[in-house]
Amino acid sequence: MSDRPLGAQISHALKARGVEVIFGIPGVHNVELYRGIEEAGLRHVLTRHEQGAGFMADGYARATGKPGVAYVITGPGLTNIMTPMGQARSDSVPMLVISSCLTRPDRHMGRYQLHEMRDQEAAAATVTDWSLTAPDGPGAWRLLDRAFAEFAATRPGPKHIQVPIDVLEAPAPPAPRPPAAPVRAVAPPEAAARAAEMLRAARRPLFVFGGGAAGAAAPARRLMARTGAASFVSFAGRGVIPGSDPLNFGSYLGRSEAPGIIATADLVLAVGTTLSECDMWRPHLGHDCPMIRVDIDPAMLADEHRAELPVLGDARAFLEVLEEALGAHRAAPGWTAAEVAAARVRMRAETDAERPHIAPICDALREVLPPETTVYSDMTQFAYVALEVWDMEEPGRWHHPYGYGTLGYGLPAAIGGKIGLGDRPVIAIAGDYGFHYTMQELGVAVELGLNLPILLWDNGKLKEIEHWMEQSQIAPNAVVARNPDFCALARAFGARAAAPRSRAALQAAVTEALAGDGPTLIHMTAETAS
CATH class of the missing domain: 3.40.50.970 (Thiamin diphosphate (ThDP)-binding fold, Pyr/PP domains)
Known part of the structure:
Protein backbone atom coordinates (compact mmCIF):
# COMPACT_ATOMS: atom_id res chain seq x y z
CA MET A 1 0.00 0.00 0.00
CA PRO A 173 4.22 4.77 5.26
CA PRO A 174 2.10 1.68 5.88
CA ALA A 175 2.43 -0.15 9.16
CA PRO A 176 5.05 -2.91 9.27
CA ARG A 177 4.00 -6.49 9.85
CA PRO A 178 2.99 -7.13 13.47
CA PRO A 179 5.89 -8.44 15.54
CA ALA A 180 5.66 -11.76 17.34
CA ALA A 181 3.74 -11.42 20.60
CA PRO A 182 5.88 -11.76 23.73
CA VAL A 183 5.02 -14.38 26.32
CA ARG A 184 4.19 -13.68 29.94
CA ALA A 185 6.79 -13.92 32.65
CA VAL A 186 7.20 -17.42 34.09
CA ALA A 187 8.28 -17.86 37.69
CA PRO A 188 11.59 -19.69 38.20
CA PRO A 189 11.42 -23.42 39.08
CA GLU A 190 12.93 -22.79 42.50
CA ALA A 191 9.86 -20.72 43.45
CA ALA A 192 7.60 -23.67 42.65
CA ALA A 193 9.92 -26.01 44.56
CA ARG A 194 9.75 -23.79 47.63
CA ALA A 195 5.95 -23.47 47.34
CA ALA A 196 5.64 -27.26 47.04
CA GLU A 197 7.71 -27.70 50.20
CA MET A 198 5.43 -25.31 52.07
CA LEU A 199 2.31 -27.05 50.76
CA ARG A 200 3.54 -30.48 51.76
CA ALA A 201 4.05 -29.24 55.33
CA ALA A 202 0.61 -27.62 55.57
CA ARG A 203 -2.40 -29.32 57.14
CA ARG A 204 -5.01 -26.63 56.45
CA PRO A 205 -3.86 -24.82 53.30
CA LEU A 206 -6.20 -22.15 51.97
CA PHE A 207 -6.20 -20.71 48.43
CA VAL A 208 -7.59 -17.29 47.54
CA PHE A 209 -8.17 -16.97 43.80
CA GLY A 210 -8.76 -13.68 41.99
CA GLY A 211 -9.60 -12.62 38.47
CA GLY A 212 -5.95 -12.98 37.49
CA ALA A 213 -6.35 -16.73 37.96
CA ALA A 214 -9.28 -17.02 35.53
CA GLY A 215 -7.08 -18.70 32.95
CA ALA A 216 -5.68 -21.09 35.55
CA ALA A 217 -8.88 -22.89 36.52
CA ALA A 218 -7.76 -26.34 35.37
CA PRO A 219 -4.52 -26.59 37.42
CA ALA A 220 -6.16 -24.74 40.31
CA ARG A 221 -8.89 -27.36 40.58
CA ARG A 222 -6.43 -30.22 40.36
CA LEU A 223 -4.29 -28.69 43.11
CA MET A 224 -7.29 -28.25 45.36
CA ALA A 225 -8.17 -31.91 44.97
CA ARG A 226 -4.63 -33.13 45.59
CA THR A 227 -3.88 -30.98 48.62
CA GLY A 228 -7.23 -31.04 50.41
CA ALA A 229 -7.11 -27.25 50.46
CA ALA A 230 -10.10 -25.01 50.98
CA SER A 231 -10.64 -21.84 48.97
CA PHE A 232 -12.13 -18.41 48.85
CA VAL A 233 -12.59 -16.55 45.59
CA SER A 234 -12.72 -12.83 45.01
CA PHE A 235 -15.69 -11.43 43.13
CA ALA A 236 -13.66 -11.40 39.92
CA GLY A 237 -12.34 -14.89 40.67
CA ARG A 238 -15.71 -16.61 40.94
CA GLY A 239 -15.74 -19.81 38.93
CA VAL A 240 -12.00 -20.48 39.11
CA ILE A 241 -13.08 -23.06 41.67
CA PRO A 242 -16.67 -24.20 41.02
CA GLY A 243 -19.23 -22.86 43.45
CA SER A 244 -20.34 -26.46 43.93
CA ASP A 245 -16.92 -27.55 45.21
CA PRO A 246 -17.47 -28.76 48.80
CA LEU A 247 -14.37 -26.98 50.11
CA ASN A 248 -15.07 -23.63 48.41
CA PHE A 249 -16.15 -20.93 50.85
CA GLY A 250 -17.22 -18.84 47.87
CA SER A 251 -16.93 -15.08 47.42
CA TYR A 252 -17.70 -14.21 51.04
CA LEU A 253 -14.31 -12.64 51.78
CA GLY A 254 -16.00 -9.47 53.03
CA ARG A 255 -18.28 -11.21 55.53
CA SER A 256 -17.66 -10.78 59.26
CA GLU A 257 -16.91 -14.49 59.71
CA ALA A 258 -14.27 -14.66 56.96
CA PRO A 259 -11.25 -13.42 58.95
CA GLY A 260 -11.87 -16.02 61.65
CA ILE A 261 -12.03 -18.79 59.06
CA ILE A 262 -8.85 -17.59 57.37
CA ALA A 263 -7.09 -17.41 60.74
CA THR A 264 -7.45 -21.21 61.09
CA ALA A 265 -5.38 -21.84 57.95
CA ASP A 266 -1.71 -22.76 58.33
CA LEU A 267 -0.77 -21.63 54.80
CA VAL A 268 -2.45 -19.11 52.48
CA LEU A 269 -1.84 -19.04 48.74
CA ALA A 270 -3.19 -15.87 47.09
CA VAL A 271 -3.21 -16.30 43.31
CA GLY A 272 -4.00 -13.52 40.85
CA THR A 273 -5.78 -11.30 43.35
CA THR A 274 -5.14 -7.76 44.54
CA LEU A 275 -6.80 -8.58 47.90
CA SER A 276 -8.62 -5.33 47.33
CA GLU A 277 -10.71 -3.19 49.62
CA CYS A 278 -13.79 -3.95 47.54
CA ASP A 279 -13.42 -7.69 48.15
CA MET A 280 -12.61 -7.62 51.88
CA TRP A 281 -13.65 -4.24 53.35
CA ARG A 282 -10.84 -4.52 55.88
CA PRO A 283 -7.09 -3.81 55.75
CA HIS A 284 -5.90 -7.37 56.45
CA LEU A 285 -6.92 -10.73 55.03
CA GLY A 286 -7.05 -12.27 58.49
CA HIS A 287 -4.33 -14.90 58.29
CA ASP A 288 -1.70 -15.54 60.96
CA CYS A 289 0.40 -17.95 58.93
CA PRO A 290 2.83 -17.84 55.98
CA MET A 291 1.54 -16.60 52.63
CA ILE A 292 2.53 -17.48 49.07
CA ARG A 293 1.46 -14.78 46.65
CA VAL A 294 1.42 -15.21 42.87
CA ASP A 295 0.86 -12.23 40.58
CA ILE A 296 1.86 -10.90 37.17
CA ASP A 297 2.15 -7.37 38.59
CA PRO A 298 5.22 -6.75 40.78
CA ALA A 299 3.45 -3.85 42.50
CA MET A 300 1.02 -6.32 44.05
CA LEU A 301 3.91 -8.28 45.54
CA ALA A 302 5.17 -5.18 47.33
CA ASP A 303 1.91 -3.94 48.85
CA GLU A 304 0.77 -4.21 52.46
CA HIS A 305 -0.19 -7.89 52.10
CA ARG A 306 3.41 -9.07 52.43
CA ALA A 307 4.11 -12.69 51.53
CA GLU A 308 6.82 -15.03 52.76
CA LEU A 309 7.09 -16.27 49.18
CA PRO A 310 6.22 -13.62 46.55
CA VAL A 311 6.09 -15.11 43.05
CA LEU A 312 6.15 -12.93 39.94
CA GLY A 313 4.69 -14.76 36.97
CA ASP A 314 1.70 -16.08 35.06
CA ALA A 315 -0.76 -17.85 37.37
CA ARG A 316 -1.49 -20.80 35.11
CA ALA A 317 2.15 -21.48 34.29
CA PHE A 318 3.13 -21.35 37.96
CA LEU A 319 0.33 -23.63 39.16
CA GLU A 320 1.20 -26.20 36.50
CA VAL A 321 4.85 -26.23 37.61
CA LEU A 322 3.72 -26.39 41.24
CA GLU A 323 1.64 -29.47 40.42
CA GLU A 324 4.70 -31.16 39.02
CA ALA A 325 6.87 -30.10 41.95
CA LEU A 326 4.42 -31.66 44.41
CA GLY A 327 5.15 -35.08 43.00
CA ALA A 328 2.94 -37.79 44.45
CA HIS A 329 1.95 -35.73 47.49
CA ARG A 330 -1.67 -36.04 48.61
CA ALA A 331 -2.53 -34.42 51.90
CA ALA A 332 -4.86 -35.79 54.53
CA PRO A 333 -7.75 -33.30 54.51
CA GLY A 334 -7.67 -30.76 57.33
CA TRP A 335 -10.83 -29.04 56.17
CA THR A 336 -14.24 -30.72 56.09
CA ALA A 337 -17.13 -30.17 53.74
CA ALA A 338 -19.44 -29.87 56.74
CA GLU A 339 -17.60 -26.89 58.24
CA VAL A 340 -17.47 -25.15 54.87
CA ALA A 341 -21.17 -25.73 54.18
CA ALA A 342 -22.18 -24.50 57.63
CA ALA A 343 -20.10 -21.34 57.27
CA ARG A 344 -21.60 -20.65 53.85
CA VAL A 345 -25.13 -20.92 55.26
CA ARG A 346 -24.30 -18.40 57.99
CA MET A 347 -22.59 -15.97 55.61
CA ARG A 348 -25.44 -16.13 53.10
CA ALA A 349 -27.91 -15.41 55.88
CA GLU A 350 -25.91 -12.33 56.82
CA THR A 351 -25.97 -11.14 53.21
CA ASP A 352 -29.70 -11.75 52.91
CA ALA A 353 -30.43 -9.91 56.16
CA GLU A 354 -28.50 -6.83 55.00
CA ARG A 355 -30.38 -6.51 51.71
CA PRO A 356 -33.65 -8.48 51.89
CA HIS A 357 -35.72 -9.84 48.98
CA ILE A 358 -32.84 -10.13 46.51
CA ALA A 359 -31.27 -13.55 47.18
CA PRO A 360 -34.48 -15.47 46.31
CA ILE A 361 -34.64 -13.67 42.96
CA CYS A 362 -31.02 -14.59 42.31
CA ASP A 363 -31.88 -18.25 42.95
CA ALA A 364 -34.85 -18.06 40.60
CA LEU A 365 -32.77 -16.53 37.82
CA ARG A 366 -30.01 -19.12 38.18
CA GLU A 367 -32.56 -21.88 37.67
CA VAL A 368 -33.55 -20.68 34.19
CA LEU A 369 -30.37 -19.20 32.76
CA PRO A 370 -28.34 -21.49 30.48
CA PRO A 371 -25.06 -22.47 32.17
CA GLU A 372 -23.03 -20.67 29.48
CA THR A 373 -24.72 -17.31 30.18
CA THR A 374 -22.45 -14.30 30.67
CA VAL A 375 -23.68 -11.63 33.08
CA TYR A 376 -22.78 -7.93 33.19
CA SER A 377 -23.89 -6.06 36.30
CA ASP A 378 -23.95 -2.45 37.37
CA MET A 379 -23.38 -0.85 40.76
CA THR A 380 -26.69 -1.80 42.36
CA GLN A 381 -27.84 -3.59 45.48
CA PHE A 382 -29.06 -6.51 43.37
CA ALA A 383 -25.53 -7.07 42.09
CA TYR A 384 -23.96 -6.66 45.52
CA VAL A 385 -26.05 -9.55 46.80
CA ALA A 386 -25.60 -11.64 43.66
CA LEU A 387 -21.82 -11.30 43.77
CA GLU A 388 -21.90 -13.22 47.04
CA VAL A 389 -24.80 -15.66 46.78
CA TRP A 390 -24.70 -16.51 43.05
CA ASP A 391 -22.06 -19.21 42.63
CA MET A 392 -20.32 -19.58 39.29
CA GLU A 393 -19.16 -22.89 37.89
CA GLU A 394 -16.79 -21.39 35.30
CA PRO A 395 -14.58 -18.28 35.43
CA GLY A 396 -15.08 -15.18 33.33
CA ARG A 397 -18.87 -15.45 33.21
CA TRP A 398 -19.77 -12.50 35.46
CA HIS A 399 -18.40 -9.01 34.85
CA HIS A 400 -18.84 -6.07 37.20
CA PRO A 401 -17.21 -2.63 37.72
CA TYR A 402 -15.34 -3.87 40.78
CA GLY A 403 -12.70 -1.40 41.86
CA TYR A 404 -13.47 1.94 40.21
CA GLY A 405 -17.15 1.28 40.90
CA THR A 406 -18.75 3.41 38.22
CA LEU A 407 -22.47 3.62 37.63
CA GLY A 408 -23.78 3.04 34.12
CA TYR A 409 -21.53 0.08 33.32
CA GLY A 410 -23.99 -2.81 33.00
CA LEU A 411 -25.99 -2.06 29.85
CA PRO A 412 -23.23 -0.87 27.46
CA ALA A 413 -20.77 -3.48 28.72
CA ALA A 414 -23.35 -6.20 28.06
CA ILE A 415 -23.87 -4.83 24.55
CA GLY A 416 -20.13 -5.07 23.91
CA GLY A 417 -20.06 -8.55 25.41
CA LYS A 418 -22.98 -9.69 23.27
CA ILE A 419 -21.27 -8.37 20.14
CA GLY A 420 -18.18 -10.36 21.06
CA LEU A 421 -19.98 -13.57 22.05
CA GLY A 422 -22.50 -13.71 19.22
CA ASP A 423 -25.13 -16.41 19.82
CA ARG A 424 -24.06 -17.15 23.40
CA PRO A 425 -26.55 -15.82 25.98
CA VAL A 426 -25.73 -12.52 27.71
CA ILE A 427 -27.76 -10.55 30.24
CA ALA A 428 -27.38 -7.12 31.83
CA ILE A 429 -28.32 -6.21 35.41
CA ALA A 430 -28.75 -2.56 36.40
CA GLY A 431 -30.32 -0.51 39.16
CA ASP A 432 -32.89 2.18 38.49
CA TYR A 433 -30.55 5.10 39.20
CA GLY A 434 -27.47 3.71 37.45
CA PHE A 435 -29.57 2.92 34.38
CA HIS A 436 -30.05 6.68 33.88
CA TYR A 437 -26.32 7.09 33.19
CA THR A 438 -26.24 5.09 29.97
CA MET A 439 -29.83 4.17 29.14
CA GLN A 440 -29.47 5.88 25.75
CA GLU A 441 -27.30 2.93 24.67
CA LEU A 442 -30.49 0.86 24.57
CA GLY A 443 -30.83 2.36 21.11
CA VAL A 444 -27.65 0.55 20.04
CA ALA A 445 -29.00 -2.81 21.23
CA VAL A 446 -32.23 -2.20 19.29
CA GLU A 447 -30.36 -1.03 16.21
CA LEU A 448 -28.21 -4.18 16.22
CA GLY A 449 -31.09 -6.53 17.04
CA LEU A 450 -29.34 -7.99 20.10
CA ASN A 451 -31.45 -10.48 22.05
CA LEU A 452 -30.31 -9.04 25.35
CA PRO A 453 -32.39 -9.27 28.54
CA ILE A 454 -31.86 -6.17 30.70
CA LEU A 455 -32.85 -6.87 34.30
CA LEU A 456 -33.68 -3.56 35.96
CA TRP A 457 -33.80 -3.63 39.77
CA ASP A 458 -35.98 -0.67 40.78
CA ASN A 459 -36.08 0.30 44.44
CA GLY A 460 -37.02 3.90 43.61
CA LYS A 461 -33.92 5.51 45.07
CA LEU A 462 -30.19 5.33 45.66
CA LYS A 463 -30.96 2.83 48.38
CA GLU A 464 -27.36 1.81 49.09
CA ILE A 465 -26.42 5.45 49.65
CA GLU A 466 -29.46 5.94 51.87
CA HIS A 467 -28.28 2.95 53.89
CA TRP A 468 -24.77 4.45 54.28
CA MET A 469 -26.22 7.78 55.33
CA GLU A 470 -28.33 6.11 57.99
CA GLN A 471 -25.32 4.14 59.23
CA SER A 472 -23.38 7.42 59.45
CA GLN A 473 -26.26 9.07 61.34
CA ILE A 474 -26.97 11.45 58.48
CA ALA A 475 -30.59 12.20 57.70
CA PRO A 476 -31.02 10.72 54.20
CA ASN A 477 -31.21 13.38 51.51
CA ALA A 478 -30.67 13.58 47.75
CA VAL A 479 -31.32 9.85 47.39
CA VAL A 480 -34.66 9.90 45.55
CA ALA A 481 -34.93 10.79 41.87
CA ARG A 482 -38.03 10.75 39.70
CA ASN A 483 -37.97 7.68 37.50
CA PRO A 484 -39.65 7.37 34.12
CA ASP A 485 -42.02 4.59 33.21
CA PHE A 486 -39.12 2.28 32.36
CA CYS A 487 -41.22 -0.14 30.31
CA ALA A 488 -42.69 2.70 28.24
CA LEU A 489 -39.19 4.11 27.78
CA ALA A 490 -37.90 0.77 26.50
CA ARG A 491 -40.78 0.50 24.06
CA ALA A 492 -40.10 4.04 22.85
CA PHE A 493 -36.61 2.88 21.88
CA GLY A 494 -38.14 -0.09 20.04
CA ALA A 495 -37.30 -2.68 22.68
CA ARG A 496 -39.63 -5.12 24.37
CA ALA A 497 -40.54 -4.71 28.03
CA ALA A 498 -41.97 -6.83 30.83
CA ALA A 499 -42.83 -6.17 34.48
CA PRO A 500 -43.11 -9.57 36.21
CA ARG A 501 -44.46 -9.50 39.75
CA SER A 502 -43.52 -13.00 40.84
CA ARG A 503 -40.46 -15.19 40.57
CA ALA A 504 -42.27 -17.56 38.22
CA ALA A 505 -43.26 -14.67 35.97
CA LEU A 506 -39.68 -13.39 36.06
CA GLN A 507 -38.35 -16.76 34.97
CA ALA A 508 -40.83 -16.83 32.07
CA ALA A 509 -39.90 -13.29 31.02
CA VAL A 510 -36.17 -14.05 31.00
CA THR A 511 -36.66 -17.27 29.04
CA GLU A 512 -38.75 -15.42 26.46
CA ALA A 513 -36.24 -12.57 26.26
CA LEU A 514 -33.34 -14.93 25.57
CA ALA A 515 -35.28 -16.36 22.64
CA GLY A 516 -36.27 -12.96 21.25
CA ASP A 517 -34.85 -11.06 18.30
CA GLY A 518 -34.06 -7.84 20.17
CA PRO A 519 -33.46 -6.46 23.65
CA THR A 520 -36.04 -6.79 26.44
CA LEU A 521 -36.15 -4.63 29.54
CA ILE A 522 -37.42 -6.63 32.52
CA HIS A 523 -38.55 -4.38 35.37
CA MET A 524 -38.03 -5.93 38.83
CA THR A 525 -39.02 -4.68 42.27
CA ALA A 526 -39.11 -6.23 45.74
CA GLU A 527 -42.59 -7.45 44.82
CA THR A 528 -40.94 -9.75 42.25
CA ALA A 529 -39.53 -11.82 45.12
CA SER A 530 -43.01 -13.06 46.07
Missing part, protein backbone atom coordinates in the same frame (compact mmCIF):
# COMPACT_ATOMS: atom_id res chain seq x y z
CA SER A 2 1.48 3.35 -1.07
CA ASP A 3 1.73 6.24 1.34
CA ARG A 4 -1.76 7.40 2.31
CA PRO A 5 -3.10 9.56 5.15
CA LEU A 6 -2.13 8.02 8.46
CA GLY A 7 -5.74 8.11 9.66
CA ALA A 8 -6.80 5.84 6.80
CA GLN A 9 -4.03 3.38 7.60
CA ILE A 10 -4.58 3.00 11.35
CA SER A 11 -7.62 0.77 10.82
CA HIS A 12 -5.58 -1.49 8.52
CA ALA A 13 -2.86 -1.75 11.15
CA LEU A 14 -5.42 -2.68 13.80
CA LYS A 15 -6.97 -5.30 11.53
CA ALA A 16 -3.53 -6.85 10.99
CA ARG A 17 -3.15 -7.04 14.78
CA GLY A 18 -6.36 -9.01 15.27
CA VAL A 19 -8.87 -6.23 15.89
CA GLU A 20 -12.35 -6.86 14.46
CA VAL A 21 -14.61 -4.24 16.07
CA ILE A 22 -14.26 -0.51 16.77
CA PHE A 23 -16.58 1.32 19.16
CA GLY A 24 -16.86 5.06 18.83
CA ILE A 25 -18.33 8.28 17.51
CA PRO A 26 -16.94 10.23 14.54
CA GLY A 27 -16.37 13.98 14.71
CA VAL A 28 -14.67 16.69 12.73
CA HIS A 29 -11.32 16.10 14.43
CA ASN A 30 -11.11 12.31 14.09
CA VAL A 31 -12.89 11.92 10.76
CA GLU A 32 -9.67 10.71 9.08
CA LEU A 33 -9.76 7.62 11.31
CA TYR A 34 -13.04 6.70 9.61
CA ARG A 35 -11.60 6.80 6.09
CA GLY A 36 -10.13 3.32 6.40
CA ILE A 37 -12.62 1.42 8.60
CA GLU A 38 -14.75 -0.25 5.93
CA GLU A 39 -11.81 -0.73 3.57
CA ALA A 40 -9.94 -2.58 6.34
CA GLY A 41 -12.93 -4.83 6.96
CA LEU A 42 -13.56 -3.62 10.50
CA ARG A 43 -16.98 -3.42 12.09
CA HIS A 44 -17.83 -0.07 13.65
CA VAL A 45 -20.44 0.27 16.40
CA LEU A 46 -21.85 3.78 16.66
CA THR A 47 -22.58 4.49 20.32
CA ARG A 48 -24.76 7.24 21.75
CA HIS A 49 -22.06 8.64 24.06
CA GLU A 50 -18.33 8.07 24.37
CA GLN A 51 -18.89 6.62 27.84
CA GLY A 52 -21.00 3.96 26.13
CA ALA A 53 -18.19 3.35 23.65
CA GLY A 54 -15.70 2.78 26.45
CA PHE A 55 -17.94 0.43 28.42
CA MET A 56 -18.79 -1.52 25.25
CA ALA A 57 -15.08 -1.88 24.49
CA ASP A 58 -14.58 -3.07 28.08
CA GLY A 59 -17.42 -5.60 27.86
CA TYR A 60 -16.16 -6.86 24.51
CA ALA A 61 -12.65 -7.31 25.90
CA ARG A 62 -13.83 -9.20 28.98
CA ALA A 63 -15.95 -11.50 26.84
CA THR A 64 -13.40 -12.27 24.13
CA GLY A 65 -10.01 -11.74 25.74
CA LYS A 66 -9.14 -9.39 22.87
CA PRO A 67 -8.43 -5.70 23.42
CA GLY A 68 -11.48 -3.47 23.14
CA VAL A 69 -10.78 -0.55 20.81
CA ALA A 70 -12.47 2.85 20.64
CA TYR A 71 -12.13 5.92 18.41
CA VAL A 72 -12.99 9.29 19.99
CA ILE A 73 -12.54 12.96 19.26
CA THR A 74 -10.32 15.56 20.88
CA GLY A 75 -11.40 17.06 24.21
CA PRO A 76 -14.94 16.06 25.23
CA GLY A 77 -14.74 12.75 23.38
CA LEU A 78 -11.73 11.81 25.46
CA THR A 79 -13.04 13.15 28.77
CA ASN A 80 -16.30 11.26 28.22
CA ILE A 81 -14.46 7.96 27.79
CA MET A 82 -12.08 8.52 30.70
CA THR A 83 -14.54 6.99 33.18
CA PRO A 84 -14.56 3.65 31.31
CA MET A 85 -10.77 3.90 30.97
CA GLY A 86 -10.50 4.26 34.74
CA GLN A 87 -12.74 1.23 35.19
CA ALA A 88 -10.65 -0.80 32.76
CA ARG A 89 -7.49 0.10 34.66
CA SER A 90 -9.04 -0.91 37.96
CA ASP A 91 -10.21 -4.28 36.60
CA SER A 92 -7.20 -5.13 34.39
CA VAL A 93 -9.12 -4.93 31.11
CA PRO A 94 -7.20 -4.56 27.82
CA MET A 95 -8.51 -1.41 26.13
CA LEU A 96 -7.03 0.82 23.46
CA VAL A 97 -8.43 4.32 22.98
CA ILE A 98 -7.27 6.23 19.93
CA SER A 99 -8.16 9.91 19.91
CA SER A 100 -7.37 12.92 17.85
CA CYS A 101 -5.76 15.98 19.40
CA LEU A 102 -5.02 19.50 18.21
CA THR A 103 -2.46 20.00 15.44
CA ARG A 104 1.18 20.06 16.45
CA PRO A 105 1.51 23.87 16.15
CA ASP A 106 -1.67 24.39 18.21
CA ARG A 107 -1.07 22.00 21.13
CA HIS A 108 -0.57 23.70 24.51
CA MET A 109 -0.99 27.17 23.00
CA GLY A 110 -4.11 28.07 25.00
CA ARG A 111 -6.04 29.65 22.15
CA TYR A 112 -9.42 28.20 23.23
CA GLN A 113 -9.85 26.34 19.99
CA LEU A 114 -12.51 23.75 19.31
CA HIS A 115 -12.25 20.85 21.83
CA GLU A 116 -9.05 22.27 23.32
CA MET A 117 -7.72 20.91 26.61
CA ARG A 118 -4.73 22.27 28.50
CA ASP A 119 -3.02 18.87 28.49
CA GLN A 120 -5.08 16.08 26.99
CA GLU A 121 -2.25 13.54 27.13
CA ALA A 122 -1.69 14.14 30.84
CA ALA A 123 -5.40 14.01 31.62
CA ALA A 124 -5.77 10.56 30.08
CA ALA A 125 -2.60 9.37 31.83
CA THR A 126 -4.40 9.58 35.17
CA VAL A 127 -6.72 6.68 34.24
CA THR A 128 -4.53 4.57 31.94
CA ASP A 129 -1.33 2.56 31.96
CA TRP A 130 0.03 5.25 29.68
CA SER A 131 -1.11 8.07 27.41
CA LEU A 132 1.21 9.11 24.58
CA THR A 133 1.20 11.17 21.41
CA ALA A 134 2.09 9.73 18.00
CA PRO A 135 4.41 12.31 16.40
CA ASP A 136 4.20 10.75 12.92
CA GLY A 137 3.35 7.49 11.14
CA PRO A 138 6.35 5.44 12.34
CA GLY A 139 5.75 6.72 15.85
CA ALA A 140 2.11 5.60 15.68
CA TRP A 141 3.14 2.08 14.63
CA ARG A 142 5.64 1.85 17.49
CA LEU A 143 2.97 2.85 20.02
CA LEU A 144 0.49 0.37 18.56
CA ASP A 145 2.98 -2.47 18.80
CA ARG A 146 3.93 -1.47 22.33
CA ALA A 147 0.26 -1.57 23.36
CA PHE A 148 -0.34 -5.01 21.89
CA ALA A 149 2.90 -6.38 23.33
CA GLU A 150 1.83 -5.25 26.79
CA PHE A 151 -1.66 -6.67 26.33
CA ALA A 152 -0.06 -10.04 25.64
CA ALA A 153 2.66 -10.13 28.28
CA THR A 154 1.82 -7.93 31.27
CA ARG A 155 -1.11 -7.10 33.50
CA PRO A 156 -3.75 -5.84 31.04
CA GLY A 157 -5.00 -2.29 31.22
CA PRO A 158 -6.08 0.66 29.08
CA LYS A 159 -3.72 2.57 26.80
CA HIS A 160 -4.33 5.90 25.09
CA ILE A 161 -2.75 6.99 21.83
CA GLN A 162 -3.54 10.48 20.60
CA VAL A 163 -2.73 11.62 17.09
CA PRO A 164 -2.58 15.30 16.09
CA ILE A 165 -5.06 16.22 13.38
CA ASP A 166 -2.31 17.25 10.96
CA VAL A 167 -0.54 13.91 11.53
CA LEU A 168 -3.78 12.01 10.84
CA GLU A 169 -4.17 13.92 7.57
CA ALA A 170 -0.55 13.62 6.41
CA PRO A 171 0.70 10.78 4.18
CA ALA A 172 2.54 8.07 6.08
